[in-house]
Amino acid sequence: MKQSNLLLMSAAMMLASCGGTKDAGQNGALIGRSDMKIEGKRMTPEALWAMGRIGNVAVSPDEKQIAYSVAYYSVPENRSNNELFVMNADGSNNRQITGSNWQESQPAWIKDGKKIAFLCNESGSSQLWEMNPDGTERKQLTRYDGDIEGFSFSPDGKKLLFIAQVKTVQSTADKHPDLPKATGIIVNDLMYKHWDEWVTTAPHPFVADFDGSGISNVRDILEGLPYESPMKPWGGIEQLAWSPASDKVAFTCRMKTGLAYAISTDSDIYEYDVEKGGFINLCKQNAKASDGKDEMAGYDTNPQYSPDGKYIAWQSMERDGYEADLNRLCVMDRATGEKRFVSRGFESNVDAFLWNKDSQSIFFLGVWHGRTHIYNTGLEDDGRIYQLTNGMYDYASLALCGNSLVAKRHSMSAGDEIFSVNQLDSKPFPICMFGANEYSRCSSNEPTREIYPVTQLTFENKQIYDQLEMGKVEGRWMKTTDGKQMLTWVIYPPHFDPNKKYP
Template identity: 20%
Template sequence: MSEHRAIGRIEETAALPGAGGPGSDFTAGEALVQPALNRITVHGQVHQVEPKVMQVLLLMAARPGHVVGREAFLETVWAGTVGDDYLLNRAVSELRRIFGDDPRTPRYIETIRKGGYRLVAPIAPARVAAAVPAPGVGSPPPAAVSPAQAEPVGAAATPPPARGRWRLLAPLVVVALALLVTLAAWRMRPAATPLDGAWEVQPLTSYVGREVEPSLSPDGSRVAFVWDGGQGALDIYVKTVGAEDTLNLTRSPGDERYPLWMPDGRSLLYARVDGDGLAVMRVAALGGAPIRVMGDARVQAVRGMAISPDGRLLAYSAREHADAPYRVVLAALDGGTPRVVSQPPGGSVGDLDPRFSPDGRYLVFVRAINEVTRDLYRAGLGGGASTRLTFDNRKLNGVAWSPDGEHLLFTSTRSGMYALWSAAPDGSDLRQVALGNEVVQQPTTAAGVDAIVFEHWAHRSQLRLGDLGTRGEGDAGPFFHSTRWDSSPAWSPDGQRIAFSSNRSGPHAIWVSRSDGRDAVQVAGFGGAFIDNPAWSPDGRLLAFDASPDGTSAIYVVASDGGQPRRITTGPGDARHPSWSRDGQWLYYEANHDGQWRPMARRLEGGDPVVLAAGPGERPRESADARWLLYARPDTGGIWRMPRLDWAGEAPVAATRLEVDLRGGDVDRWVPGEAGIYYVRRPEDGVSQLALFDPDSGRTQDVLPLASGFEGWGFQLSPDQQRIIYSEPTRHESDLRIAVLREPDT
């Protein structure tokens, strides 16, 4: 290999977490490495090494955790000279001697049989890691050093002139170690981070699929995240900031979620939920076999985790069954019984995304009344009443602490679209953080590192049209779709118009268009508050919908050509998913007044609401012939019905279950028609189907094939019963981006 090819090899493999410019130092485990001085200091003991020994270390450090083959060492370090295995083995032995490393249980350099060597010690910029002070021969092992006390990069004595081939390779290693320049620019500040400063946003990942749940390492050099690989199970990956190296840490057939860095940056925790409950796993940051550190057999699902600053406590958002709210649970990693520390209201989504305060004394989390009405709350580690911090009643997706630990960072649609906001720990002093036009989700930070990593979504939902006659896709015309989020369509009684929810002009609102998508106009909106599920009155004059401008989801009506919305439901509790009786006198909906969603009916002109079922029920609507009231149950699955009565004068009778194999998770994937009930049937083997169930005969037939992992919802039949309209996500991807605080102009 020529020297030019050797240069290319080093540039190609450059990926050191925490590399730097000329004379830049870095740490490997407990050792301070000073490449320009050919010096390695371990616990205060200074070792001068030969240039080629340093080059061997730098070649491994350029790709930490990755195997560097013997041929790569010989063709790079000994390029143009006579090199053999003996020289390489001697260099590695010298490094192990300096590090005090045992090849049988390596902490620094691992031998890969018939492969080469890999560096397994954590790598970080010396300034960020602050692991070792300026070395002195014979000095005692160093104590921890704060960021303010850390020795500046390049503070060592001016290096002597390089000699031999090191003079040629030194500039190349500078290229390989270029990442430290970026990290040094972040500057760990002892003073408060100016959140209103100039932030520069850069792409971090751009893979096909979903990259979510980022976690920034304590030194800011790496980001752990979850990726589905474009399809399939979710796994944990680690990527070096400023480089393209990505390390796959888990490869199980199940989903791994919520990676968390341990405070020392050497390992990560993550969650796995299966039939045996929650398992919290630990894996080395450079790869290896995962180890189970704790579990909770009661847990069925998890929505976020956090680790305390001292690494001793774990907080996670969990629920024990599908119709229970998520609660924040606190557990000690060294054992003990997990304790519930938050009590969300029944029937709500619950408490999500817990975060420890910088001093570890309390928790901040997101309380979700539903998936789009959320605010920040605070709770002590001992439990008790939670304190509400924000009163937005808007979408909120993620919370973190500012790098200086003085402010909360959270995403919110309080200004109409998702943006990043900051607040004091008590919820006061709300300000928007200027990140340009970025749509920010799930921010993550590291103490003292002036960077914010977040999810950037490319999600889109379109209205879809199915032709029941041809059993295929219906031709709706070019104006039927948009590049934004369109959902929850509803046909007007005459079939000439469609009402739907969309964010095509910014905040979500209710829109009405012609049936081919032309001439769309906004008819109702609340400036970013949750609004959805429009339903036409039988005469086409009114639209009912649900919205939560004040934090409680309620039923509203508005004129179908626009106007001032009027609230229909009153009192405490939430109401959603309206539909009309066939005579237009009653509105049906589901309400949660006591922790359980129940089907309800209320006259349009007022009066007391009527509870239609003692047990749970969702999506109530009349049959096409107005003889029956139908609703679904998420706890048992299936569709239930009762006779349609005069709700003002007759008490509802008990409902009976129809033999419809509608799953509990598909309560919003069915609609009654003149021929029966259309619903999504998911066979154990084979593709999903839009099926038709005839209540009179009990027979089911498939009418329209769907994708195996069909995610559409909100079915509505056209008045002529020939077409079915619904919404379906057509793009479900996300990348990670990083915002770095720019240096002020000097």
């Protein structure tokens, strides 16, 4: 893909994360894909707002279809709209299966792929619905008293794990019933605000029985506790996970309040017993290094069980209070409690990960030299990491689909589209890119081609990109004042002339 303005594309990614609530009447024209015409072939704020933003991606159980969401924005109406799409695994037969001004998001395949579950606010709050893969036979599954913010069905399909807010702070109206319209915030402790959000509630994970048409026996995993799971301000359903046997739920939680909560990054992974109730802390078991130091005193987040149920993995930071610490990939043997950091050979963050089907290796996303790519590592703690993709763009999110990986990808000139990294079983993984004493050899001889065949599956904003001319982007290494090498990006304007001076 061509390259463009970094600042504008950073804004695009920021806008992609913005939601948009709608009024109960759903007034206004349907907001969908834009057919705007661009003059001068230049990127403008209007062109940026007109782009669709691809959100959640879900592969069907038979790995033949992919469902995904797209958010559209209207500047005149000052609101957004989420729609759902389904396509074949090769990108063919792409069709939109919703078409309303309700917010439909977070598609997930259920009932052996016969239905798609999703969140929708059609009933007046965010509830769980289902429909056929062609969009017909919509049916509301939950009528929970409050918004459902994220969900995950158990592997056996008999239980539902979902996220909802629980009130934790007394408001002025609570304290003074004679002033029901009072909007003041009572602050008597930290942490009272996250960025632009007053902390009056905490997200809690709930488990419920599911009979195919509704839920019952709803239980709050953190009932009566002031803690949050997932963690504010950005945590979602990725911070919770079902065990393959559907008998346990792993969840991320920082069990601190007040000042300790405000200054600490020491979250842990807990395991909840669905049948018996109660939970245990997995991080603090055998977490000491040989020198007695706690190796898991920082953020521990995003647990995932291996498909065979023998292991559980999560992202782990070592130091408390240091938000920018190295994010490592920790794997715990569930039978012995033994923990290993299998990403030691990768001197950068593990940003997201996914178990391979054989439970013997893990795919993960990591940044190296300013690019986020897909890597693979085995469970052996030998420091060997294998690179699967390459190029001047970043991958995001991972899902297995047959012998391929489905992932979103964006660059400095294009927002997220869905791609497939193919033929993973056609040959061994490429030679080790990272490992003991191999950085100088690998970093100075990076290939410029893709390592595995990659296919673009969606073209959400093609009609806009076709009207734009993008400038070239190139990496440039510069020597710093202390003799180090620093990577910078040079973004040229369209039709750059090296003989001219530019402002």
